[in-house]
Amino acid sequence: MEAIVKSFFFHTGRYFLMMRQVFSKPEKFGVYKKEFFHEVDNLGLNSLPIIAIISFFMGAVITIQAAYGFTSPWVPIYAVGFTARQSMILEFSPTMVSLILAGKVGSNIASEIGTMRVTEQIDALEIMGVNSRAFLILPKIAAFTLINPFLILISMFLGVIGGWIMGVITHVVTSYQYQTGIQYQFDPGNVTYALIKATVFAFIIASVSAYHGYYTDGGSLEVGRSSTKAVVYCSILILVFNFLLTQLLL
Amino acid sequence: MLELKNINKHFGDRHVTKDFSCKFDQGKTNLIIGESGSGKTVLLKCMVGLTQVDSGEVLYDGKDFIKMSIREKQHLRTEIGMLFQGGALFDSKTVEENVIFPLAMFTDMTQEQMLERANFCLERVNLKDVNHLYPSEISGGMKKRVAIARAISTSPKYLFCDEPNSGLDPKTSILIDKLIKEITLEFNITTIVITHDMNSVMEIGDKVVYICNQQKWWEGDNKTILHTDNKELNDFIYVSKFLRELKEKQA
Incomplete structure (x- = not known):
């Protein structure tokens, strides 16, 4: 138990010390800007296909399951559309998609930086006089924190569309009923809540994965371990912060 | 000294x-x-x-x-310039970008000046026509030479x-x-x-x-x-x- 507590404080302290270096003044703004746009493409736009496919089909499944569950005559059928919208906006898109991205983006960041560590590329940066923490991590955090809310918005949209299309095709709901449902008691505050969650989760994914990659020690086996650790810790932190933010914002 | x-x-x-x-x-x-x-x-x-x-x-x-x-x-x-055992070239950058990197980071050279300097350093280590290749596409000896070119690019x-x-x-x-x-x-x-x-x-x-x-x-x-x-x-x-x-x- 003592070892776990010690390890917790050691890693927390080292994480915050690393973050202090990450947010120090860049040596050359132009070079960082180029890296930032590279990361927007690498971490954000490359994640779009998987998000689109998952969101579309998840919206469809939520719609069919809602229709299956609402058997009471007291529940109007447009509640199917309402349920699909609320599920996508409040929980599925910001939280579940972020958990999926913790796997894809988190392992990508941890293994990329970890490989740079074990092949001495980070040492090479340090020898040149480059602040390696800032150069490698800041563009990733900035890019992913900025792009993730847009990815989540696209996920919400595609999820609702997926529910609509598949709901109509499978005849569980009519187009009119679904449209009525998705407009029923719409609160834009829910979208704001989801986007705040998306931003916080993106920061967690980028920074925690980068931490595990940066402090990789050893060879290819350790790169794999860092990558796994990054996904596990990101997932746990996302669930914890999901609870905290929900408690605070709703 | x-x-x-x-x-x-x-x-x-x-x-x-x-x-x-x-x-x-x-x-x-x-x-x-x-x-x-x-x-x-x-x-x-x-x-x-x-x-x-x-x-x-x-x-x-x-x-x-x-x-x-x-x-x-x-x-x-x-x-300081350093040549690591494995070369430590940046995998995601081409040979030319590797040599230009310290110049872009620490000098106020224009893109043309940096290219000129990179070509000079690459020629100095007897490397030609490799500018747009990635480290994974060149041999071990060439990697070492690129690493030397990168190390000397800022005149250490x-x-x-x-x-x-x-x-x-x-x-x-x-x-x-x-x-x-x-x-x-x-x-x-x-x-x-x-x-x-x-x-x-x-x-x-x-x-x-x-x-x-x-x-x-x-x-x-x-x-x-x-x-x-x-x-x-x-x-x-x-x-x-x-x-x-x-x-x-x-x-």
């Missing part, structure tokens, strides 16, 4: 460098030799600050690197090479050695090479320091090393039967 004074380094209970002191002169190739595990690479990492020393001084032109602030260290490091005052010949065939090894020697003379830099390759010692060893039992055991040059009566050093040099027989014949 680079001077080390009483450098000590432990890893747990293991003493990897004991009271190491030495001076490395400008315009010369200074070689540190020794068996695997004798602490050569740790010593090199202590010199450039990648590993913290337990005690001692690392003096760059009289200024102690260990006592410098982070900013001062970062500034000094812009005057100090060049550190960690086993530049490891994994290379004898012919390419000698080419790399000669290149290091030529660059040292041409740009009048202080070069420190970690190696256990006796060919390198004989080719470029203006100054040779032998490390044994984690401390400085012998100091001299490539002219005196073959005639030393130091037992441990002789055991290191004449490790093969062929060389022992050759020495006996010469004697």
